Amino acid sequence: MFSIEFEIIIVIILSAITCSIPGAFLVMRKNYYAADTTNRSAMLGIAVALIFSSYLSSPLVIILGSLTAGLAMILIKKIKDFTSFRAKGLSIIVSSAFLCFGILIASNFSFTNATNFDLSIIYLGETAFTYFNRLRVFGVDIGSYALYAISLVLIINIIIITVFYKEFKIDGVDKNYAASIQMKESTIDYLLLIMTSLSVSVSFQTAGIFMTSAFILGPAATALFYTKRLSTLAFVSVFISSIACLAGFGIAWPNEVSISGTIVSFLGILFIASVLFSPEEGLLKKHFDNLTTQKRLEEYIIMDILNSEIIDCREKNVNEAISSSLKWKLMKVSYIMNKLKAENKIEIVQNKVQLTEEGKSILNKFLSAQHCFH
Amino acid sequence: MLEISNSFLFQTMLKSAVFLGLSAGMLGVFISYQRRSIEINALSAGSFVGTLLLFLLSSLGLSISPYIFSQVDKHIYSFTGSILGILIMITILNILYKTNRLHPHIIQSLMTAVLLGVGITLVTSIKQAGGALDSGIDVYLFGETTSLTDEEFYFLRIITVTVIVLLLLFFRRLRVVIFNVDIAKTTHFHTMFYVHLINIFVVCLVALSVKLMGVFLAVSIFLIPAVTARLWSNRLFIITLLSGFFGGLGGGIGAVIAGNISHVSSGISITIVLSIIFFISLLIAPYKGLLGVWLRGRK
Numbered sequence: 139m140f141s142i143e144f145e146i147i148i149v150i151i152l153s154a155i156t157c158s159i160p161g162a163f164l165v166m167r168k169n170y171y172a173a174d175t176t177n178r179s180a181m182l183g184i185a186v187a188l189i190f191s192s193y194l195s196s197p198l199v200i201i202l203g204s205l206t207a208g209l210a211m212i213l214i215k216k217i218k219d220f221t222s223f224r225a226k227g228l229s230i231i232v233s234s235a236f237l238c239f240g241i242l243i244a245s246n247f248s249f250t251n252a253t254n255f256d257l258s259i260i261y262l263g264e265t266a267f268t269y270f271n272r273l274r275v276f277g278v279d280i281g282s283y284a285l286y287a288i289s290l291v292l293i294i295n296i297i298i299i300t301v302f303y304k305e306f307k308i309d310g311v312d313k314n315y316a317a318s319i320q321m322k323e324s325t326i327d328y329l330l331l332i333m334t335s336l337s338v339s340v341s342f343q344t345a346g347i348f349m350t351s352a353f354i355l356g357p358a359a360t361a362l363f364y365t366k367r368l369s370t371l372a373f374v375s376v377f378i379s380s381i382a383c384l385a386g387f388g389i390a391w392p393n394e395v396s397i398s399g400t401i402v403s404f405l406g407i408l409f410i411a412s413v414l415f416s417p418e419e420g421l422l423k424k425h426f427d428n429l430t431t432q433k434r435l436e437e438y439i440i441m442d443i444l445n446s447e448i449i450d451c452r453e454k455n456v457n458e459a460i461s462s463s464l465k466w467k468l469m470k471v472s473y474i475m476n477k478l479k480a481e482n483k484i485e486i487v488q489n490k491v492q493l494t495e496e497g498k499s500i501l502n503k504f505l506s507a508q509h510c511f512h
Numbered sequence: 513m514l515e516i517s518n519s520f521l522f523q524t525m526l527k528s529a530v531f532l533g534l535s536a537g538m539l540g541v542f543i544s545y546q547r548r549s550i551e552i553n554a555l556s557a558g559s560f561v562g563t564l565l566l567f568l569l570s571s572l573g574l575s576i577s578p579y580i581f582s583q584v585d586k587h588i589y590s591f592t593g594s595i596l597g598i599l600i601m602i603t604i605l606n607i608l609y610k611t612n613r614l615h616p617h618i619i620q621s622l623m624t625a626v627l628l629g630v631g632i633t634l635v636t637s638i639k640q641a642g643g644a645l646d647s648g649i650d651v652y653l654f655g656e657t658t659s660l661t662d663e664e665f666y667f668l669r670i671i672t673v674t675v676i677v678l679l680l681l682f683f684r685r686l687r688v689v690i691f692n693v694d695i696a697k698t699t700h701f702h703t704m705f706y707v708h709l710i711n712i713f714v715v716c717l718v719a720l721s722v723k724l725m726g727v728f729l730a731v732s733i734f735l736i737p738a739v740t741a742r743l744w745s746n747r748l749f750i751i752t753l754l755s756g757f758f759g760g761l762g763g764g765i766g767a768v769i770a771g772n773i774s775h776v777s778s779g780i781s782i783t784i785v786l787s788i789i790f791f792i793s794l795l796i797a798p799y800k801g802l803l804g805v806w807l808r809g810r811k
Contacts, residue, residue: 165618168615170615170617170618170621171617173621174621217794220800220802220805221743221794221800223739223742224547226550226617227544227549227550227735227739228739230549230550230553230731230732230735231732231735231736231739231787231790234728234729234731234732234736234783234787235783235784235787235790235791237728238729238780238781238783238784238787239784241654241780242776242780242784245775245776246773246775246776258653261653262632348625348628348728349625349628349629349632350625351621351622351624351625352622352625352626352629355618355621355622355625356622356625356626359614359618359619359622362613362614390633393637393640394636394640395633395636395637395640396632396633396635396636398629398632399628399629399630399631399632399633399636400629400633401629402625402626402628402629402630403626403629403630403633405626405629406622406623406626406627406629406630409622409626413608413611413612419613421611424611
């Protein structure tokens with residue numbers, strides 16, 4: 139119907155959007171281990187499904203994969219309630235056990251033993267192969283199978299979120315309030331679990347079971363630097379994931395390197411870039427803020443010393459007196475004094491350095507703001 | 513079906529897995545009490561990227577064709593690369609923890625997946641350049657015990673025995689440090705020395721276990737024995753000894769299975785054996801297992 143590139147890139151973008159929607163809510167709920175656990179434990183279901191069916195794009199793969207992912211999460215919750223260990227460590231144990239049993243089954247008992255089928259498609263993803271599983275209605279080719287499966291899951295995700303948006307918001311922001319209005323936490327948990335496991339098991343062909351956690355967490359974690367509203371968070375994470383997909387595909391396709399690897403590296407680059415250059419919480423902004431606040435604090439300290447007149451305030455040796463009492467360098471003190479003089483905060487009356495009225499009012503305003511001085 | 517053969521390669525595999533299991537299990541207790549056990553995932557992914565990057569640089573800069581490298585050179589390069597990758601990863605993670613309001617767990621799982629993506633891109637580009645990586649990607653992902661050379665096996669024995677001896681020697685000080693650093697600073701010994709000692713152990717053992725267990729399952733040989741031993745007792749010294757015992761047991765049985773069945777990588781079989789031990793002791797352990805709780809409840 140379409141050209142190969144167009145169809146593949148639509149599949150990639152749709153699967154990235156499908157993953158990033160539950161990711162935004164997972165990050166809000168601080169339920170991080172769900173992303174790692176679901177995509178690793180989906181391997182067992184995929185391997186069991188491969189015994190019965192001979193190709194990866196079959197509904198059995200999606201159903202069994204999401205079932206085992208859900209089973210792993212419920213098992214972790216039961217063990218956590220029983221032993222009171224931390225859930226993240228238990229999730230690593232359970233998910234790696236599921237993963238290893240899945241790989242054991244897939245490499246020994248499924249049809250891959252007979253044919254020469256490369257299992258690394260499941261681990262690392264190969265989106266180009268989804269093009270070859272076509273869906274036919276009455277003999278007419280209507281597009282690849284993965285396109286329809288992914289859009290079905292995307293529609294399910296969108297329906298769940300629009301129906302239960304208020305509950306998600308309340309539960310994500312304030313758990314105590316949610317408990318006080320008798321809202322059941324477990325329903326939200328199970329809804330999120332259904333969304334996550336379905337989107338993982340449908341999009342493992344794009345990113346592979348190991349890199350899907352970057353698809354889930356990466357856009358939401360990047361979007362947290364730019365917004366604090368939940369609805370905006372979902373839209374911004376969708377936008378970021380589609381940008382990363384377009385850029386990654388554009389570089390990977392002509393150079394014939396791994397598409398999923400390039401997309402995930404782009405997600406990482408976007409994350410690191412927003413850690414550094416984000417306008418509200420970036421490292422550079424914080425660094426310059428710290429510098430300016432430190433300089434202003436130094437000015438206030440010198441103004442306070444001049445105001446209290448502890449030291450000798452004659453014009454000749456005021457700089458030396460301040461620098462010896464504070465143990466600062468003379469250059470720094472004279473620089474700050476010149477700056478204060480230029481800003482009309484200090485003046486010289488009868489060879490004595492004093493604060494002006496303006497400087498006194500600024501200093502008093504600053505001191506009254508600091509409660510510890512009172 | 514399973515029989516222990518006397519061939520040199522098999523003996524090397526078995527011994528290295530047992531040594532690594534012993535030391536990693538004992539160290540895993542200290543790491544999991546410091547709440548850093550998930551960090552190992554990210555560190556192993558970092559070592560994966562470091563290995564590939566140094567390999568790429570060396571094959572580009574030092575010789576015309578990558579085929580000229582002898583086998584020993586390759587292994588030395590990969591080991592230094594993995595240690596460099598882990599060190600860079602530790603610094604990046606520490607910067608990200610301090611400057612973010614995100615939870616450390618989210619940073620760790622995100623950076624793991626991202627670094628794997630970078631690694632896969634590098635692997636495919638190296639294959640494009642000239643097919644230097646003749647072995648498949650599975651060796652990197654799930655480990656291979658037979659990939660160790662004689663020198664590396666010698667090195668592994670020295671490192672693991674040193675780690676075990678030092679952990680037992682400094683046990684009382686390390687117990688205070690992992691319990692609370694601030695309390696440890698009030699008692700008069702060099703706290704930061706012990707903190708860095710644990711870090712050095714982590715760097716060495718992760719670089720070794722990535723070789724044996726693979727990028728994704730490297731965390732399991734540290735974490736699973738520690739949590740299993742936690743089910744059996746509540747005293748730290750007994751937990752440490754038990755954890756080392758479980759790690760060595762799982763490593764040994766896993767290596768035997770991996771040597772006898774052709775389709776299984778060593779990391780997968782070791783993880784399966786360790787998780788079976790975990791689920792069995794969840795049933796029968798006296799302290800926090802089902803059986804122990806049931807017996808205590810009946811009284």
